[in-house]
Amino acid sequence: MGKTIAEKIFDAHRVDNPGEGIFVLNLDRVFCHEITTPIAINDLVSRGMDRVFDPDKIKAVIDHVTPAKDSKTAEQGKIMRDWAKRQGIKDFFDIGQNGVCHALFPEKGFVRPGFTVIMGDSHTCTHGAFGAFAAGVGTTDLEVGILKGVCSFKAPESIKINVTGSLKDGVYAKDVILSIIAKLGVNGATNKVIEFCGPVIESFSMEERMTVCNMAIEAGGTCGICPPDKTTVEYLWDFIKDDFSDKSAALADYSKWNSDADASYAEVIEFDISSLEPVATFGYKPDQVKTIRELEKTPVDQVYIGSCTNGRIGDLREAAKVLKGQKVSDSVRAVLSPATPDIYRQALKEGLIEIFMDAGVCLTNPTCGACLGMSNGVLADGEVCASTTNRNFNGRMGKGGTVHLMSPASAAAAAVSGYITNSILYKG
Amino acid sequence: MSAVKDFKGKVLFLDRSDINTDEIIPAKYLTEITKEALGPNLLEDLSMDSFDPATDIDGKRVIITRSNFGCGSSREHAPWALEVNGINLVIAENFARIFRQNMYNCGMMAVEMSKDEIDALFSEFSSEDTSLTTDMDKNEFTIKSTSGKSKTLSFNISGFDRTLVDHGGWVGYADKNY
Numbered sequence: 297m298g299k300t301i302a303e304k305i306f307d308a309h310r311v312d313n314p315g316e317g318i319f320v321l322n323l324d325r326v327f328c329h330e331i332t333t334p335i336a337i338n339d340l341v342s343r344g345m346d347r348v349f350d351p352d353k354i355k356a357v358i359d360h361v362t363p364a365k366d367s368k369t370a371e372q373g374k375i376m377r378d379w380a381k382r383q384g385i386k387d388f389f390d391i392g393q394n395g396v397c398h399a400l401f402p403e404k405g406f407v408r409p410g411f412t413v414i415m416g417d418s419h420t421c422t423h424g425a426f427g428a429f430a431a432g433v434g435t436t437d438l439e440v441g442i443l444k445g446v447c448s449f450k451a452p453e454s455i456k457i458n459v460t461g462s463l464k465d466g467v468y469a470k471d472v473i474l475s476i477i478a479k480l481g482v483n484g485a486t487n488k489v490i491e492f493c494g495p496v497i498e499s500f501s502m503e504e505r506m507t508v509c510n511m512a513i514e515a516g517g518t519c520g521i522c523p524p525d526k527t528t529v530e531y532l533w534d535f536i537k538d539d540f541s542d543k544s545a546a547l548a549d550y551s552k553w554n555s556d557a558d559a560s561y562a563e564v565i566e567f568d569i570s571s572l573e574p575v576a577t578f579g580y581k582p583d584q585v586k587t588i589r590e591l592e593k594t595p596v597d598q599v600y601i602g603s604c605t606n607g608r609i610g611d612l613r614e615a616a617k618v619l620k621g622q623k624v625s626d627s628v629r630a631v632l633s634p635a636t637p638d639i640y641r642q643a644l645k646e647g648l649i650e651i652f653m654d655a656g657v658c659l660t661n662p663t664c665g666a667c668l669g670m671s672n673g674v675l676a677d678g679e680v681c682a683s684t685t686n687r688n689f690n691g692r693m694g695k696g697g698t699v700h701l702m703s704p705a706s707a708a709a710a711a712v713s714g715y716i717t718n719s720i721l722y723k724g
Numbered sequence: 725m726s727a728v729k730d731f732k733g734k735v736l737f738l739d740r741s742d743i744n745t746d747e748i749i750p751a752k753y754l755t756e757i758t759k760e761a762l763g764p765n766l767l768e769d770l771s772m773d774s775f776d777p778a779t780d781i782d783g784k785r786v787i788i789t790r791s792n793f794g795c796g797s798s799r800e801h802a803p804w805a806l807e808v809n810g811i812n813l814v815i816a817e818n819f820a821r822i823f824r825q826n827m828y829n830c831g832m833m834a835v836e837m838s839k840d841e842i843d844a845l846f847s848e849f850s851s852e853d854t855s856l857t858t859d860m861d862k863n864e865f866t867i868k869s870t871s872g873k874s875k876t877l878s879f880n881i882s883g884f885d886r887t888l889v890d891h892g893g894w895v896g897y898a899d900k901n902y
Binding site: 320339343345360361368371418420431435437482516669690691692695 | 818
């Protein structure tokens with residue numbers, strides 16, 4: 297019997313089998329941010345276990361609330377900063393270099409096909425775009441990961457989603473993943489790995505694959521995984537060129553992680569996106585999805601473009617196409633957070649920042665920002681936001697607020713019109 | 725190693741599916757660096773008719789709810805907010821993976837029961853004051869209402885989950901074994 301990518305990664309990392317169907321895996325990466333890590337650090341210190349399994353495999357960033365907004369967030373940052381220094385964690389990204397973890401760490405080349413990755417953040421599944429097994433965990437798993445470099449998981453069953461067809465203009469990776477979540481339901485993939493494959497995924501850039509894998513957790517998935525291919529090698533080449541004689545050697549090596557043709561799946565779903573329209577969520581669950589046409593003219597108070605789902609340069613380019621020469625509606629405030637300093641710099645070079653500022657968009661530094669209502673961009677009671685983020689839970693962006701998830705182009709169109717509408721109407 | 729917990733007391737019935745981690749403990753409280761600070765804000769944003777966290781949580785030690793409890797964030801603050809309120813046991817049709825793992829990692833229990841069993845518990849017990857006791861040797865719950873109704877149900881707990889409960893959580897176990 298053949299194996300899936302996830303099963304191959306489990307085989308290669310297995311340390312122990314402490315219960316039926318439970319595997320303890322060794323970890324190639326433990327990522328940390330300042331919201332869930334300080335409490336793990338404090339606990340390790342209080343237990344007399346202030347150690348790390350390997351400072352080179354731990355990467356840390358301050359991203360959720362940065363710069364600190366109050367004494368408590370300042371303290372969280374300080375705990376991270378002091379710990380990184382004390383433990384010799386060289387890849388620690390503080391203010392000036394910091395960005396949203398799931399955008400920043402791939403940009404630095406920290407993930408490879410076949411890796412195991414954990415982080416105290418549910419959207420860690422983003423890194424599966426590189427053919428890695430990457431899963432969000434709680435603080436205790438993070439703590440053990442930091443201390444011992446291991447984590448326990450159930451044996452992975454996979455759901456294969458074969459995405460076929462061609463995308464219509466104005467339809468993006470975000471529309472694809474929202475439609476897949478609508479199909480699976482918010483717990484349709486619980487305890488399962490979602491393997492995204494097929495010609496559409498193969499045609500997607502690494503950025504687009506990250507957008508898709510980022511939201512696997514919104515269907516309950518442990519991880520989203522894309523098979524590593526030529527696009528993966530091209531993206532990683534600067535970081536791996538010393539390890540391989542040429543790109544084809546890298547591709548040959550990484551191909552060993554691809555699922556076997558006779559691998560067994562819990563479910564195989566064929567998903568033809570040819571007739572897909574731009575979509576957005578309504579209500580308070582990410583599987584509540586309607587077409588933009590059905591939601592047309594729903595008024596919004598705020599637009600947010602950014603986050604680990606859609607704050608990358610390709611997202612900013614699509615938003616800029618809509619906003620170029622336009623003005624943000626008087627009835628809307630628009631906020632944009634480039635996900636990393638490099639994305640910000642690139643947007644500056646390409647003139648995108650000027651387009652956004654001319655349109656009246658408020659730009660913030662790279663941060664998770666409004667996505668989870670912890671720092672800037674919080675909604676007031678009864679307010680509505682068109683957002684490129686990944687969660688529309690009640691109260692997520694502020695108590696009493698409502699979030700409609702959509703693509704950057706659709707969010708930009710909402711900024712111009714003041715209501716949910718099709719981005720095509722504004723593209724020059 | 726944290727103390728081994730007990731699993732008994734008054735039951736809070738939450739008649740809704742897909743209760744997410746933002747509802748269990750809103751993100752704005754994630755700036756806290758102690759578990760205790762989360763106590764007063766448990767289920768503060770729960771969207772459910774006729775639920776008032778200020779009065780309904782008081783004194784409760786067990787939650788019985790529907791399906792997909794704990795979906796969303798990886799924040800262990802969600803089980804901690806339960807724990808510091810003395811709630812160590814949640815019974816549901818099923819749980820989000822990370823939340824469920826966080827519960828056992830803290831030596832708490834997230835027990836799955838069938839939809840039919842959960843339906844029966846809601847219809848027979850949710851309208852009265854109800855208490856539950858756990859027999860960990862027999863893998864049984866006994867639920868009793870103030871009017872005298874009583875029911876004993878068996879539950880499944882995997883060997884590894886049980887190990888974590890018996891060790892008071894994952895840190896103690898992992899430190900000894902890896």
